[in-house]
Amino acid sequence: MTQLKGTSKRDGSARRLSVQYGRKRVECQLLYSRRKTLAIDVNPDLSVVVTAPVDADDAAIAQKLHKRAPWIVQQQRFFQNYLPAIPPRRYVSGESHRYLGRQYRLRVHQGSEDAVKMARGQINVVLADTSQQRRIKTLVVGWLRRRAEVVFREIFEGVAPKAEHHGICAGSFDIRRMKNRWGSCTREGRVLLNPDLIVAPKTCIEYVIVHELCHLKEHNHGPAFYRLLQVMMPDWEGRRERLNQCILP
Ligand SMILES: [Zn+2]
Structure with a gap:
């Protein structure tokens, strides 16, 4: 009542x-x-x-x-x-950053050429001029974006054949920053993925991709959508749970 x-x-x-x-x-x-x-x-x-x-x-x-x-x-x-509750980052040396579900310490070093490299649990930012604080953010955000493209592509291509098998025209995806969601899809049948999803473990990224692929066939969250999702990914609930947990500050 x-x-x-x-x-x-x-x-x-x-x-x-x-x-x-x-x-x-x-x-x-x-x-x-x-x-x-x-x-x-x-x-x-x-x-x-x-x-x-x-x-x-x-x-x-x-x-x-x-x-x-x-x-x-x-x-x-x-x-x-899809609640991306990621605390704001300041991009200073020593700060922890999430990447594929793990924590990495950000280290800023002085060097001849600007670069970002990941090694031994650290994200190492090399800067010619370490006083350029804003440059650190630009480098790290750019690096994460390129990593997102590579990782999302790999996962998308891994699940696309199964989606096609279930009558979904998988097509391709675009990376787009969205305010309150991890993923979405367009009327033209393209999956949209939030670049911040790179903070989550691969199993969760895969869940978001499969969730959106199911929307290409079932547009709303009706019973048919959940039936399709269940067939495509029987353990989706656990992955969603993990996605919600891993991003909380
Ligand atoms: Zn949905």
Whole structure:
């Protein structure tokens, strides 16, 4: 059942309400506005905002919310799949950086030619002029981007034949920075991968690629999508779990 909680405030300030969906209770924020219809938004931080017309009565809001509960939970699950919570980096010597699920210490050295090399658990940045702080970031970000291209390509090409076998036209992928998601796909059937995904273990990168490949055939997160994902990658849930864990600060 859907329940409305709190005192009614129809002056534009927020009320809390909650909706029960199976065993899951979803907390929502209720706002009133001059709009004519009720709107529900699920944000990437999993918060739910319900915007109702000023004259909407509680019973009508509760009924609508109850009806949309499966969609709300589905949206939350979607954002939960893709929450890139990476703490901001400062690109200074000694700082730890994640690469393919492991921690690497950043070391800045003085040398004749600017370069980035990985060795013995360290990301070594060689700079002709070590006072150029911003140059360190440029070099490391560029290096990670090139690594992402190589690693993503390798994994994509590894899973593409299986996808084709399941009737998915795998095509190719592009690397694109996205604010709140690890992967996406275009209407033209190209997979988009966030370059920051290079922080995650390969098994998780593979999960994101397979997830997006399944979307090329099943566009939303309906039962058919999960059936396909299950066939393509029976252990996807564990990988998603790991992806969520490994990126938390
Ligand atoms: Zn999806």
